[in-house]
Amino acid sequence: MNIIAHARNGFHTKFGVPRQTTVDSRILTRIVFTPEYRNAEALRGIEQFSHLWIIWGFDDSNAPQTEGSQWSPTVRPPRLGGNQRLGVFATRSPNRPNRIALSSVRLLRIEQTAEGHVLVVQGADMKNGSPVYDIKPYIPYTDSHPDAIGGFTDTTPAHKLNVVWTDKANSDFQEIQKTGANQTSSNLVTTREEINEILAADPRPAYHNDPQRIYGFEYNGCEIKFRVTQEHIVYVTAVIALEHIQQGE
Amino acid sequence: MNIIAHARNGFHTKFGVPRQTTVDSRILTRIVFTPEYRNAEALRGIEQFSHLWIIWGFDDSNAPQTEGSQWSPTVRPPRLGGNQRLGVFATRSPNRPNRIALSSVRLLRIEQTAEGHVLVVQGADMKNGSPVYDIKPYIPYTDSHPDAIGGFTDTTPAHKLNVVWTDKANSDFQEIQKTGANQTSSNLVTTREEINEILAADPRPAYHNDPQRIYGFEYNGCEIKFRVTQEHIVYVTAVIALEHIQQGE
Numbered sequence: 001m002n003i004i005a006h007a008r009n010g011f012h013t014k015f016g017v018p019r020q021t022t023v024d025s026r027i028l029t030r031i032v033f034t035p036e037y038r039n040a041e042a043l044r045g046i047e048q049f050s051h052l053w054i055i056w057g058f059d060d061s062n063a064p065q066t067e068g069s070q071w072s073p074t075v076r077p078p079r080l081g082g083n084q085r086l087g088v089f090a091t092r093s094p095n096r097p098n099r100i101a102l103s104s105v106r107l108l109r110i111e112q113t114a115e116g117h118v119l120v121v122q123g124a125d126m127k128n129g130s131p132v133y134d135i136k137p138y139i140p141y142t143d144s145h146p147d148a149i150g151g152f153t154d155t156t157p158a159h160k161l162n163v164v165w166t167d168k169a170n171s172d173f174q175e176i177q178k179t180g181a182n183q184t185s186s187n188l189v190t191t192r193e194e195i196n197e198i199l200a201a202d203p204r205p206a207y208h209n210d211p212q213r214i215y216g217f218e219y220n221g222c223e224i225k226f227r228v229t230q231e232h233i234v235y236v237t238a239v240i241a242l243e244h245i246q247q248g249e
Numbered sequence: 250m251n252i253i254a255h256a257r258n259g260f261h262t263k264f265g266v267p268r269q270t271t272v273d274s275r276i277l278t279r280i281v282f283t284p285e286y287r288n289a290e291a292l293r294g295i296e297q298f299s300h301l302w303i304i305w306g307f308d309d310s311n312a313p314q315t316e317g318s319q320w321s322p323t324v325r326p327p328r329l330g331g332n333q334r335l336g337v338f339a340t341r342s343p344n345r346p347n348r349i350a351l352s353s354v355r356l357l358r359i360e361q362t363a364e365g366h367v368l369v370v371q372g373a374d375m376k377n378g379s380p381v382y383d384i385k386p387y388i389p390y391t392d393s394h395p396d397a398i399g400g401f402t403d404t405t406p407a408h409k410l411n412v413v414w415t416d417k418a419n420s421d422f423q424e425i426q427k428t429g430a431n432q433t434s435s436n437l438v439t440t441r442e443e444i445n446e447i448l449a450a451d452p453r454p455a456y457h458n459d460p461q462r463i464y465g466f467e468y469n470g471c472e473i474k475f476r477v478t479q480e481h482i483v484y485v486t487a488v489i490a491l492e493h494i495q496q497g498e
Contacts, residue, residue: 001250004346020391037346042322045339048400055304055349073291089384090294097286098250098382100304102351104392133347135338140397142269143353148389151297 004037005132007056007124010188010220014059016203018125019078020092023051023106026194029124030111031132038116047110051138052121054103057131058094071097078206080152090151101126104138160200161234165192169225169236181221181241190220199226199234218242253286254381256305256373259437259469263308265452267374268327269341272300272355275443278373279360280381287365296359300387301370303352306380307343320346327455329401339400350375353387409449410483414441418474418485430470430490439469448475448483467491 009029011017018025031054033039046052074085075093088096105121112118119135138144165173173192176182182190204215209230214237216225225238258278260266267274280303282288295301323334324342337345354370361367368384387393414422422441425431431439453464458479463486465474474487 001347001349020388022391023394037320039322042336042338044323044334044336045400046336048398049339050396050398051394053351055347055351071286073288074293085293087291087293087295089291090298090386092385092388096383097253098304100250100349100383102302102304102385104394134345134349136341136351137339137400137402138394138397139269139341139402140395140399141402142271144393144395144397145272145300145353145387146389146393146395147299148387148393149297149299150389151294151386153386153388153390 001057001133002036003034003131003133005031005033005135007054007126007128007130007132008032009124009126009128010190010194011127012218014127015215015217016198016219016224017127018123018198018201021103021105021123021125023104023123025123026191026197027122027124028108028188029105029121029126030188031119031121031135032113032115033117040117043110043117043119046107046119046135046137049107049137052105052107052119053134053136053138053143054101054105054121054124054126054132055134055136056101056103056126057133058099058101059127059130076206077152082206086152100133101130104143159202159232161202161228161232163196163199163234163236165236166238169239172239176222176239176241179241181243183221188220190222195219195222195224195236195239199224199236202228202232202234204228250306250382251285252283252380252382254280254282254384256303256375256377256379256381257281257437258373258375258377259439259443260376261467261469263376264464264466265447265468265473266376267372267447267450270352270354270372270374272353272372274372275440275446276371276373277357277437278354278370278375279437280368280370280384281362281364282366289366292359292366292368295356295368295384295386298356298386301354301356301368302383302385302387302392303350303354303370303373303375303381304383304385305350305352305375306382307348307350308376308379325455326401331455335401349382350379353392408451408481410451410477410481412445412448412483412485414485415487418488421488425471425488425490428490430492432470437469439471444468444471444473444485444488448473448485451477451481451483453477 076082105123108120211230223240325331354372357369460479472489
Protein backbone atom coordinates (compact mmCIF):
# COMPACT_ATOMS: atom_id res chain seq x y z
CA MET A 1 0.00 0.00 0.00
CA ASN A 2 1.44 3.30 -1.12
CA ILE A 3 0.59 6.47 0.77
CA ILE A 4 -0.70 8.81 -1.93
CA ALA A 5 -1.57 11.76 0.32
CA HIS A 6 -1.97 13.00 3.87
CA ALA A 7 -4.87 14.73 5.57
CA ARG A 8 -4.17 18.16 6.93
CA ASN A 9 -6.54 19.83 9.34
CA GLY A 10 -6.76 21.26 12.83
CA PHE A 11 -6.91 17.96 14.71
CA HIS A 12 -3.38 17.38 15.93
CA THR A 13 -4.55 14.82 18.47
CA LYS A 14 -7.37 12.30 18.33
CA PHE A 15 -9.48 14.22 20.85
CA GLY A 16 -12.24 16.11 19.07
CA VAL A 17 -11.99 14.31 15.74
CA PRO A 18 -15.57 13.63 14.59
CA ARG A 19 -16.64 10.03 15.09
CA GLN A 20 -18.31 9.89 11.68
CA THR A 21 -18.30 12.00 8.57
CA THR A 22 -20.87 14.76 8.12
CA VAL A 23 -20.65 16.30 4.69
CA ASP A 24 -22.20 19.59 5.77
CA SER A 25 -19.54 20.08 8.45
CA ARG A 26 -17.78 23.44 8.79
CA ILE A 27 -14.54 21.64 9.44
CA LEU A 28 -12.30 21.53 6.40
CA THR A 29 -9.58 19.03 5.67
CA ARG A 30 -6.94 19.44 3.01
CA ILE A 31 -5.77 16.36 1.12
CA VAL A 32 -2.14 17.02 0.24
CA PHE A 33 -0.58 14.56 -2.18
CA THR A 34 2.82 13.05 -1.49
CA PRO A 35 5.47 14.17 -3.99
CA GLU A 36 5.26 10.96 -6.03
CA TYR A 37 1.51 11.34 -6.53
CA ARG A 38 1.48 15.11 -6.92
CA ASN A 39 0.16 15.20 -10.46
CA ALA A 40 -2.68 17.46 -11.61
CA GLU A 41 -3.49 15.00 -14.41
CA ALA A 42 -4.57 12.41 -11.83
CA LEU A 43 -7.35 14.80 -10.75
CA ARG A 44 -8.62 15.66 -14.22
CA GLY A 45 -12.43 15.62 -14.08
CA ILE A 46 -12.68 15.21 -10.31
CA GLU A 47 -14.30 18.66 -10.03
CA GLN A 48 -17.35 17.17 -11.79
CA PHE A 49 -18.11 15.20 -8.63
CA SER A 50 -19.65 16.79 -5.55
CA HIS A 51 -18.57 14.03 -3.16
CA LEU A 52 -15.56 11.74 -2.84
CA TRP A 53 -14.58 8.60 -1.01
CA ILE A 54 -11.36 8.72 0.94
CA ILE A 55 -9.81 5.39 1.86
CA TRP A 56 -7.26 6.02 4.56
CA GLY A 57 -5.47 4.49 7.50
CA PHE A 58 -6.52 4.73 11.13
CA ASP A 59 -3.84 5.92 13.47
CA ASP A 60 -2.35 3.06 15.46
CA SER A 61 -1.23 5.05 18.45
CA ASN A 62 -4.34 4.75 20.62
CA ALA A 63 -5.46 1.30 19.59
CA PRO A 64 -4.75 -2.21 20.74
CA GLN A 65 -2.50 -4.08 18.37
CA THR A 66 -4.38 -6.12 15.82
CA GLU A 67 -1.47 -7.77 14.07
CA GLY A 68 -1.78 -11.41 13.20
CA SER A 69 -3.90 -13.41 15.58
CA GLN A 70 -4.33 -10.56 18.04
CA TRP A 71 -7.36 -9.05 16.32
CA SER A 72 -10.44 -8.74 18.47
CA PRO A 73 -13.63 -10.15 16.93
CA THR A 74 -15.88 -7.85 18.97
CA VAL A 75 -15.83 -4.17 19.87
CA ARG A 76 -17.99 -1.88 22.03
CA PRO A 77 -19.33 1.01 19.92
CA PRO A 78 -19.43 4.35 21.81
CA ARG A 79 -22.86 4.97 20.26
CA LEU A 80 -24.23 2.06 22.29
CA GLY A 81 -22.87 3.49 25.52
CA GLY A 82 -19.82 1.26 25.45
CA ASN A 83 -21.55 -1.63 27.22
CA GLN A 84 -22.67 -3.74 24.30
CA ARG A 85 -20.31 -5.88 22.25
CA LEU A 86 -20.84 -6.16 18.51
CA GLY A 87 -18.87 -7.98 15.85
CA VAL A 88 -16.13 -5.80 14.42
CA PHE A 89 -17.57 -6.22 10.91
CA ALA A 90 -20.92 -4.88 12.17
CA THR A 91 -19.24 -1.61 13.23
CA ARG A 92 -16.97 1.08 11.83
CA SER A 93 -14.59 0.75 14.78
CA PRO A 94 -10.92 1.47 14.01
CA ASN A 95 -9.91 -1.70 15.84
CA ARG A 96 -10.26 -4.05 12.88
CA PRO A 97 -8.06 -6.65 11.20
CA ASN A 98 -6.94 -4.15 8.56
CA ARG A 99 -7.00 -0.60 9.90
CA ILE A 100 -8.60 0.83 6.77
CA ALA A 101 -11.04 3.72 7.09
CA LEU A 102 -13.69 4.79 4.62
CA SER A 103 -15.09 8.32 4.60
CA SER A 104 -17.43 10.10 2.23
CA VAL A 105 -16.70 13.81 2.08
CA ARG A 106 -17.87 16.79 0.09
CA LEU A 107 -15.36 18.17 -2.39
CA LEU A 108 -15.39 21.91 -1.78
CA ARG A 109 -12.62 23.07 -4.09
CA ILE A 110 -9.19 22.34 -5.50
CA GLU A 111 -6.39 24.71 -4.51
CA GLN A 112 -3.14 25.20 -6.35
CA THR A 113 -0.43 25.44 -3.73
CA ALA A 114 3.31 25.11 -3.40
CA GLU A 115 2.57 21.47 -2.57
CA GLY A 116 0.68 20.90 -5.79
CA HIS A 117 -3.06 20.59 -6.27
CA VAL A 118 -4.75 20.13 -2.92
CA LEU A 119 -8.30 18.83 -2.43
CA VAL A 120 -10.25 20.82 0.15
CA VAL A 121 -13.01 18.63 1.56
CA GLN A 122 -15.76 19.02 4.12
CA GLY A 123 -16.76 16.51 6.74
CA ALA A 124 -13.74 14.23 7.07
CA ASP A 125 -13.48 12.31 10.33
CA MET A 126 -9.68 12.28 10.06
CA LYS A 127 -6.84 13.36 12.28
CA ASN A 128 -4.16 15.64 10.89
CA GLY A 129 -1.47 13.60 9.17
CA SER A 130 -3.62 10.53 8.49
CA PRO A 131 -2.27 8.57 5.51
CA VAL A 132 -4.53 8.38 2.43
CA TYR A 133 -4.44 5.29 0.23
CA ASP A 134 -7.09 6.06 -2.36
CA ILE A 135 -9.53 8.70 -3.51
CA LYS A 136 -12.54 7.67 -5.56
CA PRO A 137 -15.46 9.65 -6.92
CA TYR A 138 -18.78 9.15 -5.12
CA ILE A 139 -21.16 7.66 -7.70
CA PRO A 140 -24.74 8.17 -6.51
CA TYR A 141 -26.29 5.39 -8.55
CA THR A 142 -24.04 2.71 -7.09
CA ASP A 143 -23.11 4.22 -3.70
CA SER A 144 -26.25 5.93 -2.42
CA HIS A 145 -28.84 3.70 -0.77
CA PRO A 146 -31.08 6.04 1.21
CA ASP A 147 -33.41 3.18 2.14
CA ALA A 148 -30.66 1.02 3.58
CA ILE A 149 -31.28 -0.20 7.10
CA GLY A 150 -28.51 1.01 9.36
CA GLY A 151 -28.84 -1.30 12.37
CA PHE A 152 -28.02 0.36 15.65
CA THR A 153 -27.00 3.57 13.87
CA ASP A 154 -30.65 4.12 12.85
CA THR A 155 -32.02 3.88 16.36
CA THR A 156 -29.28 5.68 18.27
CA PRO A 157 -28.61 8.84 16.28
CA ALA A 158 -25.89 11.06 17.66
CA HIS A 159 -27.45 13.75 19.82
CA LYS A 160 -26.09 17.28 19.71
CA LEU A 161 -25.21 19.12 22.90
CA ASN A 162 -25.80 22.81 23.51
CA VAL A 163 -22.59 24.82 23.73
CA VAL A 164 -22.27 27.93 25.92
CA TRP A 165 -19.18 30.15 26.08
CA THR A 166 -18.17 31.64 29.40
CA ASP A 167 -17.15 35.31 29.50
CA LYS A 168 -13.54 34.25 29.92
CA ALA A 169 -13.65 32.02 26.84
CA ASN A 170 -15.28 34.82 24.85
CA SER A 171 -12.57 37.33 25.76
CA ASP A 172 -9.85 34.70 25.23
CA PHE A 173 -11.09 34.11 21.73
CA GLN A 174 -11.46 37.80 20.87
CA GLU A 175 -7.84 38.28 21.87
CA ILE A 176 -6.77 35.27 19.79
CA GLN A 177 -8.61 36.61 16.76
CA LYS A 178 -6.88 39.99 17.20
CA THR A 179 -3.42 38.43 17.27
CA GLY A 180 -4.21 36.00 14.45
CA ALA A 181 -3.17 33.04 16.59
CA ASN A 182 -6.19 31.14 15.28
CA GLN A 183 -4.66 31.16 11.81
CA THR A 184 -1.95 28.61 11.17
CA SER A 185 0.71 28.35 8.53
CA SER A 186 -1.47 25.81 6.72
CA ASN A 187 -3.83 28.75 6.15
CA LEU A 188 -6.46 27.24 8.41
CA VAL A 189 -8.48 29.65 10.52
CA THR A 190 -10.30 28.44 13.60
CA THR A 191 -13.76 29.90 13.92
CA ARG A 192 -16.17 29.91 16.82
CA GLU A 193 -18.60 27.87 14.70
CA GLU A 194 -16.03 25.12 14.22
CA ILE A 195 -15.35 24.93 17.94
CA ASN A 196 -19.09 24.78 18.58
CA GLU A 197 -19.52 21.98 16.06
CA ILE A 198 -16.75 19.91 17.62
CA LEU A 199 -18.11 20.36 21.14
CA ALA A 200 -21.77 19.80 20.20
CA ALA A 201 -20.76 16.30 19.07
CA ASP A 202 -19.58 15.54 22.63
CA PRO A 203 -15.92 14.72 22.08
CA ARG A 204 -15.50 13.22 25.56
CA PRO A 205 -14.37 9.61 25.63
CA ALA A 206 -17.24 7.13 25.87
CA TYR A 207 -18.65 6.59 29.40
CA HIS A 208 -17.14 9.76 30.79
CA ASN A 209 -19.69 11.61 32.90
CA ASP A 210 -17.96 13.88 35.37
CA PRO A 211 -19.53 17.36 35.35
CA GLN A 212 -16.59 18.81 37.33
CA ARG A 213 -13.91 17.60 34.98
CA ILE A 214 -12.27 20.15 32.72
CA TYR A 215 -11.25 18.69 29.37
CA GLY A 216 -8.81 20.33 27.01
CA PHE A 217 -7.89 19.61 23.44
CA GLU A 218 -5.87 21.17 20.68
CA TYR A 219 -7.55 22.39 17.57
CA ASN A 220 -5.71 24.30 14.92
CA GLY A 221 -3.39 26.38 17.04
CA CYS A 222 -5.70 26.74 20.03
CA GLU A 223 -6.29 24.76 23.16
CA ILE A 224 -9.98 24.65 24.03
CA LYS A 225 -11.02 23.95 27.63
CA PHE A 226 -14.53 22.82 28.46
CA ARG A 227 -16.71 20.88 30.81
CA VAL A 228 -20.07 19.16 30.33
CA THR A 229 -22.81 19.51 32.92
CA GLN A 230 -25.14 16.76 34.07
CA GLU A 231 -27.77 18.44 31.87
CA HIS A 232 -25.49 17.91 28.85
CA ILE A 233 -24.61 21.55 28.37
CA VAL A 234 -21.05 22.20 27.25
CA TYR A 235 -19.38 25.21 28.86
CA VAL A 236 -16.34 26.52 27.03
CA THR A 237 -14.19 27.80 29.86
CA ALA A 238 -11.04 28.99 28.09
CA VAL A 239 -9.36 29.21 24.68
CA ILE A 240 -5.57 29.38 24.75
CA ALA A 241 -3.30 30.16 21.82
CA LEU A 242 -0.66 27.49 21.29
CA GLU A 243 2.21 29.30 19.65
CA HIS A 244 4.50 26.39 19.02
CA ILE A 245 2.10 23.84 17.62
CA GLN A 246 3.66 21.61 15.04
CA GLN A 247 2.35 22.30 11.58
CA GLY A 248 1.34 19.83 8.93
CA GLU A 249 3.30 16.64 8.94
CA MET B 250 -2.93 -5.95 4.71
CA ASN B 251 -4.38 -9.26 5.82
CA ILE B 252 -6.78 -11.13 3.54
CA ILE B 253 -9.81 -11.73 5.75
CA ALA B 254 -12.00 -13.47 3.16
CA HIS B 255 -12.42 -14.36 -0.48
CA ALA B 256 -15.31 -13.77 -2.85
CA ARG B 257 -16.89 -16.85 -4.30
CA ASN B 258 -19.23 -16.64 -7.25
CA GLY B 259 -19.68 -17.81 -10.82
CA PHE B 260 -17.17 -15.45 -12.43
CA HIS B 261 -14.04 -17.55 -12.91
CA THR B 262 -12.63 -15.08 -15.40
CA LYS B 263 -12.93 -11.31 -15.62
CA PHE B 264 -15.22 -11.46 -18.64
CA GLY B 265 -18.82 -10.81 -17.59
CA VAL B 266 -18.05 -9.42 -14.15
CA PRO B 267 -20.33 -6.37 -13.66
CA ARG B 268 -18.51 -3.07 -14.10
CA GLN B 269 -20.27 -1.56 -11.09
CA THR B 270 -22.31 -2.86 -8.21
CA THR B 271 -26.10 -3.09 -8.51
CA VAL B 272 -27.66 -4.07 -5.22
CA ASP B 273 -30.78 -5.49 -6.84
CA SER B 274 -28.73 -7.88 -8.95
CA ARG B 275 -29.72 -11.55 -9.20
CA ILE B 276 -26.08 -12.50 -9.07
CA LEU B 277 -25.02 -13.73 -5.66
CA THR B 278 -21.54 -13.69 -4.21
CA ARG B 279 -20.48 -15.58 -1.13
CA ILE B 280 -17.94 -14.01 1.19
CA VAL B 281 -16.00 -16.89 2.71
CA PHE B 282 -13.69 -15.97 5.57
CA THR B 283 -10.13 -17.25 5.67
CA PRO B 284 -9.53 -19.68 8.56
CA GLU B 285 -7.89 -17.04 10.76
CA TYR B 286 -10.89 -14.70 10.49
CA ARG B 287 -13.56 -17.40 10.56
CA ASN B 288 -15.24 -16.27 13.75
CA ALA B 289 -19.01 -15.89 14.14
CA GLU B 290 -18.45 -13.34 16.91
CA ALA B 291 -16.94 -10.91 14.39
CA LEU B 292 -20.32 -10.84 12.60
CA ARG B 293 -22.47 -10.32 15.68
CA GLY B 294 -25.11 -7.70 14.80
CA ILE B 295 -24.26 -7.53 11.09
CA GLU B 296 -27.70 -8.97 10.23
CA GLN B 297 -29.18 -5.66 11.45
CA PHE B 298 -27.76 -3.96 8.38
CA SER B 299 -29.31 -4.30 4.94
CA HIS B 300 -26.20 -3.23 3.03
CA LEU B 301 -22.46 -3.66 3.49
CA TRP B 302 -19.27 -2.19 2.14
CA ILE B 303 -16.71 -4.61 0.87
CA ILE B 304 -13.16 -3.33 0.53
CA TRP B 305 -11.26 -5.73 -1.66
CA GLY B 306 -8.38 -6.07 -4.06
CA PHE B 307 -8.56 -5.83 -7.82
CA ASP B 308 -7.04 -8.70 -9.69
CA ASP B 309 -3.66 -7.82 -11.12
CA SER B 310 -3.65 -10.28 -13.96
CA ASN B 311 -5.16 -8.11 -16.68
CA ALA B 312 -3.82 -4.75 -15.63
CA PRO B 313 -0.68 -2.79 -16.35
CA GLN B 314 1.74 -2.73 -13.46
CA THR B 315 1.28 0.23 -11.18
CA GLU B 316 4.10 -0.41 -8.74
CA GLY B 317 6.15 2.53 -7.64
CA SER B 318 6.50 5.25 -10.21
CA GLN B 319 4.78 3.27 -12.94
CA TRP B 320 1.28 4.37 -11.99
CA SER B 321 -0.67 6.08 -14.72
CA PRO B 322 -2.27 9.42 -13.73
CA THR B 323 -5.02 9.11 -16.34
CA VAL B 324 -7.31 6.32 -17.51
CA ARG B 325 -9.96 5.97 -20.21
CA PRO B 326 -13.29 4.95 -18.66
CA PRO B 327 -15.26 2.45 -20.79
CA ARG B 328 -18.40 4.46 -20.00
CA LEU B 329 -17.00 7.35 -22.03
CA GLY B 330 -16.38 5.14 -25.03
CA GLY B 331 -12.73 4.67 -24.19
CA ASN B 332 -11.64 7.83 -26.02
CA GLN B 333 -11.55 10.34 -23.21
CA ARG B 334 -8.84 10.45 -20.57
CA LEU B 335 -9.76 11.30 -16.99
CA GLY B 336 -7.65 11.47 -13.87
CA VAL B 337 -7.48 8.13 -12.11
CA PHE B 338 -8.91 9.71 -8.93
CA ALA B 339 -11.93 10.91 -10.93
CA THR B 340 -12.76 7.31 -11.89
CA ARG B 341 -13.28 3.92 -10.29
CA SER B 342 -10.81 2.30 -12.68
CA PRO B 343 -8.87 -0.67 -11.26
CA ASN B 344 -5.63 0.80 -12.61
CA ARG B 345 -4.86 2.97 -9.60
CA PRO B 346 -1.87 3.49 -7.31
CA ASN B 347 -3.30 1.12 -4.71
CA ARG B 348 -5.49 -1.52 -6.31
CA ILE B 349 -8.22 -1.23 -3.68
CA ALA B 350 -11.84 -1.69 -4.69
CA LEU B 351 -14.94 -0.46 -2.88
CA SER B 352 -18.33 -2.07 -3.41
CA SER B 353 -21.66 -1.58 -1.71
CA VAL B 354 -23.71 -4.76 -1.70
CA ARG B 355 -26.96 -5.97 -0.22
CA LEU B 356 -26.62 -8.49 2.59
CA LEU B 357 -29.06 -11.24 1.70
CA ARG B 358 -28.36 -13.78 4.41
CA ILE B 359 -25.71 -15.48 6.51
CA GLU B 360 -25.17 -19.20 5.91
CA GLN B 361 -23.57 -21.60 8.32
CA THR B 362 -21.32 -23.84 6.26
CA ALA B 363 -18.39 -26.19 6.70
CA GLU B 364 -16.26 -23.09 6.02
CA GLY B 365 -17.82 -21.14 8.85
CA HIS B 366 -20.35 -18.34 8.61
CA VAL B 367 -20.58 -17.12 5.04
CA LEU B 368 -22.09 -13.78 3.98
CA VAL B 369 -24.32 -14.11 0.92
CA VAL B 370 -24.50 -10.75 -0.84
CA GLN B 371 -26.20 -9.34 -3.90
CA GLY B 372 -24.66 -7.04 -6.46
CA ALA B 373 -20.93 -7.48 -6.01
CA ASP B 374 -18.79 -6.53 -9.01
CA MET B 375 -16.16 -9.06 -8.00
CA LYS B 376 -14.44 -11.96 -9.68
CA ASN B 377 -14.39 -15.34 -7.99
CA GLY B 378 -11.43 -15.56 -5.62
CA SER B 379 -10.99 -11.80 -5.13
CA PRO B 380 -9.29 -11.06 -1.80
CA VAL B 381 -11.36 -9.15 0.77
CA TYR B 382 -9.62 -6.78 3.19
CA ASP B 383 -12.52 -5.35 5.13
CA ILE B 384 -16.27 -5.49 5.58
CA LYS B 385 -18.09 -2.52 7.07
CA PRO B 386 -21.77 -1.87 7.67
CA TYR B 387 -23.40 0.62 5.31
CA ILE B 388 -24.57 3.51 7.46
CA PRO B 389 -27.21 5.49 5.54
CA TYR B 390 -26.80 8.75 7.46
CA THR B 391 -23.09 9.03 6.67
CA ASP B 392 -22.81 7.03 3.44
CA SER B 393 -25.93 7.84 1.44
CA HIS B 394 -25.91 11.09 -0.51
CA PRO B 395 -28.70 10.76 -3.07
CA ASP B 396 -28.20 14.37 -4.22
CA ALA B 397 -24.50 13.94 -4.90
CA ILE B 398 -23.44 14.97 -8.38
CA GLY B 399 -21.85 12.04 -10.13
CA GLY B 400 -19.90 13.69 -12.95
CA PHE B 401 -19.81 11.67 -16.13
CA THR B 402 -21.64 8.79 -14.46
CA ASP B 403 -24.77 10.96 -14.23
CA THR B 404 -24.87 11.81 -17.90
CA THR B 405 -23.80 8.49 -19.39
CA PRO B 406 -25.87 5.89 -17.56
CA ALA B 407 -25.18 2.32 -18.53
CA HIS B 408 -27.72 1.25 -21.15
CA LYS B 409 -29.20 -2.23 -21.01
CA LEU B 410 -29.23 -4.42 -24.10
CA ASN B 411 -32.05 -6.73 -25.10
CA VAL B 412 -31.13 -10.41 -24.85
CA VAL B 413 -32.59 -13.05 -27.16
CA TRP B 414 -31.90 -16.78 -26.87
CA THR B 415 -31.56 -18.82 -30.05
CA ASP B 416 -33.34 -22.18 -30.25
CA LYS B 417 -29.98 -23.91 -29.86
CA ALA B 418 -29.14 -21.97 -26.69
CA ASN B 419 -32.58 -22.75 -25.29
CA SER B 420 -32.23 -26.48 -25.88
CA ASP B 421 -28.62 -26.39 -24.59
CA PHE B 422 -29.75 -24.84 -21.37
CA GLN B 423 -32.71 -27.20 -20.92
CA GLU B 424 -30.28 -30.10 -21.21
CA ILE B 425 -27.89 -28.49 -18.73
CA GLN B 426 -30.69 -27.98 -16.23
CA LYS B 427 -31.71 -31.63 -16.62
CA THR B 428 -28.21 -32.88 -15.87
CA GLY B 429 -27.63 -30.35 -13.09
CA ALA B 430 -24.45 -29.09 -14.74
CA ASN B 431 -25.54 -25.55 -13.91
CA GLN B 432 -25.15 -26.33 -10.22
CA THR B 433 -21.62 -26.29 -8.88
CA SER B 434 -20.08 -27.74 -5.78
CA SER B 435 -20.23 -24.26 -4.23
CA ASN B 436 -24.01 -24.73 -4.33
CA LEU B 437 -24.39 -22.00 -6.94
CA VAL B 438 -27.06 -22.54 -9.59
CA THR B 439 -26.91 -20.66 -12.84
CA THR B 440 -30.29 -19.36 -13.94
CA ARG B 441 -31.41 -17.96 -17.25
CA GLU B 442 -32.15 -14.66 -15.48
CA GLU B 443 -28.56 -14.37 -14.30
CA ILE B 444 -27.23 -14.98 -17.79
CA ASN B 445 -29.64 -12.36 -19.14
CA GLU B 446 -28.52 -9.84 -16.54
CA ILE B 447 -24.85 -10.36 -17.36
CA LEU B 448 -25.43 -10.03 -21.10
CA ALA B 449 -27.79 -7.05 -20.85
CA ALA B 450 -24.91 -5.10 -19.26
CA ASP B 451 -22.87 -5.63 -22.45
CA PRO B 452 -19.84 -7.49 -21.14
CA ARG B 453 -17.85 -6.98 -24.34
CA PRO B 454 -14.58 -5.15 -23.93
CA ALA B 455 -14.88 -1.39 -24.55
CA TYR B 456 -14.78 -0.33 -28.22
CA HIS B 457 -15.64 -3.78 -29.54
CA ASN B 458 -18.28 -3.52 -32.23
CA ASP B 459 -18.13 -6.56 -34.49
CA PRO B 460 -21.62 -7.99 -35.05
CA GLN B 461 -20.17 -11.21 -36.51
CA ARG B 462 -17.90 -12.00 -33.60
CA ILE B 463 -18.93 -14.78 -31.27
CA TYR B 464 -17.87 -14.16 -27.68
CA GLY B 465 -17.73 -16.82 -25.04
CA PHE B 466 -17.28 -16.65 -21.30
CA GLU B 467 -17.46 -18.95 -18.33
CA TYR B 468 -20.08 -18.45 -15.70
CA ASN B 469 -20.60 -20.88 -12.92
CA GLY B 470 -19.97 -24.16 -14.71
CA CYS B 471 -21.26 -23.06 -18.08
CA GLU B 472 -19.72 -21.46 -21.12
CA ILE B 473 -22.07 -18.93 -22.68
CA LYS B 474 -21.62 -17.98 -26.33
CA PHE B 475 -23.17 -14.83 -27.74
CA ARG B 476 -22.93 -12.12 -30.33
CA VAL B 477 -24.20 -8.53 -30.36
CA THR B 478 -25.87 -7.12 -33.47
CA GLN B 479 -25.39 -3.63 -34.84
CA GLU B 480 -28.83 -2.87 -33.31
CA HIS B 481 -27.45 -3.81 -29.87
CA ILE B 482 -29.42 -7.02 -29.52
CA VAL B 483 -27.57 -9.83 -27.77
CA TYR B 484 -28.12 -13.27 -29.26
CA VAL B 485 -27.24 -16.16 -26.97
CA THR B 486 -26.06 -18.79 -29.43
CA ALA B 487 -25.00 -21.66 -27.17
CA VAL B 488 -24.63 -22.70 -23.53
CA ILE B 489 -22.07 -25.41 -22.89
CA ALA B 490 -21.57 -27.30 -19.64
CA LEU B 491 -17.97 -27.14 -18.43
CA GLU B 492 -17.49 -30.29 -16.39
CA HIS B 493 -14.03 -29.67 -15.10
CA ILE B 494 -14.24 -26.09 -13.99
CA GLN B 495 -12.12 -25.34 -10.98
CA GLN B 496 -14.16 -24.64 -7.88
CA GLY B 497 -13.65 -21.94 -5.29
CA GLU B 498 -10.08 -21.01 -4.58
